[in-house]
Amino acid sequence: AQSVSQHNHHVILSEAASLELGCNYSYGGTVNLFWYVQYPGQHLQLLLKYFSGDPLVKGIKGFEAEFIKSKFSFNLRKPSVQWSDTAEYFCALRRTYKYIFGTGTRLKVLA
Amino acid sequence: DAEITQSPRHKITETGRQVTLACHQTWNHNNMFWYRQDLGHGLRLIHYSYGVQDTNKGEVSDGYSVSRSNTEDLPLTLESAASSQTSVYFCASSDPVGGAGDTQYFGPGTRLTVL
Numbered sequence: 538a539q540s541v542s543q544h545n546h547h548v549i550l551s552e553a554a555s556l557e558l559g560c561n562y563s564y565g566g567t568v569n570l571f572w573y574v575q576y577p578g579q580h581l582q583l584l585l586k587y588f589s590g591d592p593l594v595k596g597i598k599g600f601e602a603e604f605i606k607s608k609f610s611f612n613l614r615k616p617s618v619q620w621s622d623t624a625e626y627f628c629a630l631r632r633t634y635k636y637i638f639g640t641g642t643r644l645k646v647l648a
Numbered sequence: 649d650a651e652i653t654q655s656p657r658h659k660i661t662e663t664g665r666q667v668t669l670a671c672h673q674t675w676n677h678n679n680m681f682w683y684r685q686d687l688g689h690g691l692r693l694i695h696y697s698y699g700v701q702d703t704n705k706g707e708v709s710d711g712y713s714v715s716r717s718n719t720e721d722l723p724l725t726l727e728s729a730a731s732s733q734t735s736v737y738f739c740a741s742s743d744p745v746g747g748a749g750d751t752q753y754f755g756p757g758t759r760l761t762v763l
Contacts, residue, residue: 543690546688569750571751571752573754579756580738580754580755580756580757581691581738581740581754582754583751583752586750586751588750627690627691631750635681635693635696635706636681636693636752637693638683638690638691638692639690640688640689640690641690641691
């Protein structure tokens with residue numbers, strides 16, 4: 538069965554630190570991968586997505602993710618986090634029209 | 649601007665009562681989804697619909713039902729609410745016609761408490 542794993546459940550960083558959140562998936566077919574963000578009290582918003590082509594995907598607010606097929610990974614990165622990046626981050630795999638979400642990573646950025 | 653709205657935003661009910669959560673989208677999307685969000689579980693799919701009169705069970709569908717009589721609405725009904733259904737519920741929609749339409753757009757959520 539398809540699944541998405543996010544191994545970092547809670548991450549605490551200081552402002553200006555670099556961020557990398559792990560996402561691994563299990564699915565043998567063609568994948569579409571997404572990162573969503575949920576700011577406190579708000580609904581989920583799309584950060585970035587990978588469908589095909591360049592495996593390095595750039596999203597909003599300075600985020601990027603790299604699709605590494607051989608490692609079944611789609612890790613999210615940001616070179617310098619800000620206090621406003623405090624949120625919960627979800628990785629998701631799209632299969633047909635259904636999405637499978639990871640359990641999320643709660644990021645807290647200390648000012 | 650197109651959007652997804654959910655109502656109510658907060659609901660407290662008692663065990664055994666029937667509850668209906670509304671979801672309305674103005675994107676004109678064919679695909680609509682209901683998720684529940686629980687700590688440690690992320691988002692889990694309850695039901696989904698690929699169009700009018702089409703409904704399908706997700707991974708945690710027991711105790712829930714949906715109906716799709718038009719494109720815009722996918723109400724979620726808890727037939728007999730249980731405390732285990734206390735959660736935050738999100739509705740989402742997407743358009744199956746390629747490109748950016750593959751993205752799911754989420755509503756603001758409904759926080760349901762079953763006492």
